[in-house]
Amino acid sequence: MQWIEIVVLALIQGLTEFLPVSSSAHLLLVPLFTDWPDQGLAFDIAVHFGSLLAVIFYFRDDLIKLTRAWVGSIVGSGMNQEARLGWAIIWATVPVGIAGLLAKGIIETSMRSGYFMGYSLIMFGLLLGYADWRYQRKFSANPASANSDEYHLSKTQIAVIGFSQALALIPGTSRSGITITAALLMGVNREASARFSFLLSIPVIVLATMLQSVELVAEPLPVGWGKLLAATAISALSAYLCIRVFLALIRRIGMQPFVLYRLLLGAYLLYCFY
Template sequence: MQWIEVVVLALIQGLTEFLPVSSSAHLLLVPLFTDWPDQGLVFDIAVHFGSLLAVIFYFRRDLAALIRGWLGSLLGRGINPEARLAWAIIWATIPVGIVGLLIKDVVETSMRSGYFMGYSLIGFGLLLGYADWRYTRKYANDTAVNNADEYHLSKTQIIVIGLFQALALIPGTSRSGITITAALLMGVNREASARFSFLLSIPVIVLAAGLQTVDVMMQPMPIPWFQLLVATALSALSAYICIRLFLAVIRRIGMQPFVFYRIVLGAYLLYSFY
């Protein structure tokens, strides 16, 4: 890969991984404006690892508490809020893990067209817009809802968010977008929705990168380690900045700007691949 490819693709991955706009759709835009070849599985693993490092570093104190609480629950010390959230992340990850194993081949072949992604961007974008509008109309003035955090999710909310997350396997959906959509529909405030979505990304990225690593190990190839290290660092830095900014403004701006952006991007993909 050329260095310009490494920089641009790593930044695109980092900046779009945690926004509700679909990182895969943005990576699909690159061939429309360049003659760059596909970056390959090894590069995908590197930039996803960068995103993983970013979310782990941002939530490092929360994750330490979650791990302590979860281990304590296994040792019979009871369920505290941290243990409860840790179990919520585990339970909400199971559906996407099962569905991913079942339809992995279909997703990677027949669903990865620009035309398909265009419809996904628009359709799931409109659903996100409805969820945000419904939350504003129904819960915006509810103090209890607005003051609640991800530690207070009910079992029903956790199950629904987990089931919705399985839809993220559809290219163009956006994993963060669909989980935030589900949380808003279930009456979770915007900030808690986003934080839970970001925490959910950790096991999902680990599972996805693990499957990709297995595929790479079965196809020996020369690995450009220095380029991959730079790509990982750029992806991690841009993803970390994105997480900080998104959580800082989401309560005020809501989801509608992202909905508008998704519709425009989806329409462009449909036009380009028609």
Template sequence: MDWLQVVVLSLVQGLTEFLPISSSAHLILVPVLTHWEDQGLAFDVALHLGSLSAVVIYFRQELWRILLSSLMAIKGRGVDQDARLGFWVCLATLPVSIAGFLLHDLVSAGMRSTVIIATSLIGFGVLLGYADMRRGGTQSEYQLGLKEVLWIGGAQVLALIPGTSRSGITMTAALLVGMSREGAARFSFLLSIPVIVLAGGWEALSLWQQPQAIDWPALALGTLLSAISAYLCIHYFLVVIKKIGMQPFVIYRVLFGAWLLWFFHG
């Protein structure tokens, strides 16, 4: 891999992983527009590690409180809001974990066409716009109940469809059950931690079974750039949605999906 490829792929991954615009939709364009060879599984693992580092560092205080409270709950000292939030994150991750394991081959082999990606971009983008327009909720991630968590966790399964956007569909579901924009985004970002761990772990296992030559400098730079861009993305997204909401991202999704249909099938 040359350095330009490392930089472009790292920034695309970092900037689109947490925005509700679908990283898979953007990543399919890179080899098409640049004619670069596949970057390899090791580099994919490095990019996931960068994204994971960013969200863990950003939510480090919340995660530390969740860990301590969960340990206290296990010892029988009561369940506070932090321990409950940690349980909700684990519970909401179960549906997509099970579905991802069972449907992995189908999704990776049969659902990565540009038609599916473009249609998902547009359709789920419009749904996000509807959820944002009808919002009025004020719930934070600490005020969720069992029904809301199961709804959001079930919706996350739809993220297996390329072009849907994991962050987009979880924010949509969260807005529909009465969460605030910031609360929906923060819960979505917390949900990304176990999902990225599972996805990265699956790729790492495949890499272990099929060892490849590793370009360590490229992996180090890719991890760093992915982490920095993802951290900045999380920070500024939470600032921006308070002021302008989700509609700019909805418009972008619809236009991008329409362009994909025209570019590949027009």
């Protein structure tokens, strides 16, 4: 791979992984404008690992508290709000783990077309727009209703968000987009919906990276470690910046700008692949 390919692709991955706009759809755009070859499995692992490092570093203090509290709940130290959140992340990850193992072949062969992604961007974008509009309407009528956060999720909320995350396996859906949508529909406030979505990404990216690593071992191909490390660093830095800016702005701008962007991108993909 050339350095320009590494920089552009790593930036796309880092900037779109945590936004509700579908990173897979953006990577699909690259062949439309360039003649670059497929980046390969090793590169995919590198940029996803960079995204993982970014979200872990951003939430490092929270993760330490969650881990201590979660372990404490197992050894009999009681159940506080951090421990409950730790368990919520685990239980909400189960559906996507099972769905990923069962539907992996179908998703990779039948749902990777630009046409399919275009429809997914539009359909789930409209659903995100409705969820955000509904939340804003409810908040305007009753400001106290915006106090529901990630530390006080009910079992029903955890289940709905967890099962919605399984839909993210559909290309063009956006994992962050569908989990934020579900959380908003279940009455969780905007910032908490985004934070819980980002925390949920940690076990998902870990599982996906482990699975890809097993596949990589079976590929007898040379690995350019220097370029892979650069891709990881670029993805990590851009993803960290994305998380920081998104969480800082989400209360003021809401989800509608991302909904409009999804509709435009989806329409463009349909135009290109119709």
